[in-house]
Amino acid sequence: MIPIYKPYMPQNIGVEISEILYSGQLGFGKYGREFENKLQSFIGAEYVLSVSSYNIAMLIVLSTLGLREGDEVIASPVSCLASNQPFAVKGLRVVWVDVNPATGAMCPDDLKSKITKNTKAIFHNHFCGYLGDIESINAICNSFGIPVVDDGIEAFGSQYKGRKLGNLGTDVTVFSFQTVRLPNTIDGGAIVFKDKDLYEKALLIRDYGIDRTIFRSSNGEINPDCDIEVEGYAGLMSELNSYIGTRQMDDINSLLAVQKNNAAIWNDKFTNLDTINSLKITAGCIPNYWVYGTLCKNKTKTIKDFKEQGYYATGVHINNNIYSVFNNNVSLKGVNEFINHFVAVPCGWWFENK
Known part of the structure; x- marks a missing residue:
């Protein structure tokens, strides 16, 4: 994988x-x-x-x-x-x-x-x-x-x-x-x-x-x-x-270039799909593509499907406001929606996306 x-x-x-x-x-x-x-x-x-x-x-x-x-x-x-x-x-x-x-x-x-x-x-x-x-x-x-x-x-x-x-x-x-x-x-x-x-x-x-x-x-x-x-x-x-x-x-520039190329392939793959879309990028920004971000309709199923295809997919992080150490478990609409739909897929220097 x-x-x-x-x-x-x-x-x-x-x-x-x-x-x-x-x-x-x-x-x-x-x-x-x-x-x-x-x-x-x-x-x-x-x-x-x-x-x-x-x-x-x-x-x-x-x-x-x-x-x-x-x-x-x-x-x-x-x-x-x-x-x-x-x-x-x-x-x-x-x-x-x-x-x-x-x-x-x-x-x-x-x-x-x-x-x-x-x-x-x-x-x-x-x-x-x-x-x-x-x-x-x-x-x-x-x-x-x-x-x-x-x-x-x-x-x-x-x-x-x-x-x-x-x-x-x-x-x-x-x-x-x-x-x-x-x-x-x-x-x-x-x-x-x-x-x-x-x-x-x-x-x-x-x-x-x-x-x-x-x-x-x-x-x-x-x-x-x-x-x-x-x-x-x-x-x-x-x-x-x-x-x-x-x-x-x-080596940093060449490694980042590989990640950018991998991201371009993902961009093409996720164009005009109903169940998954590329994460929207802030205007003027070029991410480093440490991972490639997506928003999907069914997070659990999307992660499972990617793993079956040989890609380790994940939500990466969970929203930190749930942790009692911060004593502020406030519900935030945008946070909840994003966490429920965000899935990251590999985009790193270690593989060539095709």
Whole structure:
């Protein structure tokens, strides 16, 4: 059966990995900086941080934005649990916003109706690599003076009006490089900041709040005059993970091209069908086609039929508002309709669609 996800790993990297393992330099170093440089070049953004995991990336973002227990954030429940669980960890109050049932993307009108004086940040998830209405969401939040975080957990390489996610004017963008993403660093992630000051604050938070330029005195001992002013995490990516990331970035364009070609074949196959249609794409968006999204009349039957044809189909995620950890099990019409009809089929680099 053709899998819905598959971890990519470049060929012939064993020698370099062995050298790293015995180099005495396993923590963040030259490969970490090289990986960040390649991310900057690919995305077209200056302020990029690589981190040890997507979860750490989200926690760093929450800390960098100064969010505290009890603060209110708005997010979409149509997303990966990994996107929203950090809110529970931080004790934030989550207000769920409805989605457009034709796209799965955050509904601008519903978002606007739910912003209050207590809203501290908006987390705009781009479900399965299909970008939402970024211009409308950003315009609404800018009018209220509220920061927006583009949650690109599955959307690295997705484009909007010719520019890649992370270079679309949003305050912060978060990516995952977990095993089934592109690129994957076995585990890892990245954060992109529009603002230099937030980026520099996040640099400290990524590394326990430490300013490494003054952390040690000339004799190599810890400098007591180096104050720790912000909370922080063990968020630096290792040299091993960073090296794997650099090699994956060498192949990223060709891998995404295969996925785009596979999507074109699915587009043709699902044209003018009564029981299943391609997921509607936001105007100006080119998804990365991490998966290929469809909307079908009978979700259970569609998944079964695809599996019988040798394609592993799935709903991917379930709406997160059902989980008691978020204490907000509100019923949302668009969310319910989308979840009841969305089915993803394989579109990845590992097969040639025919």
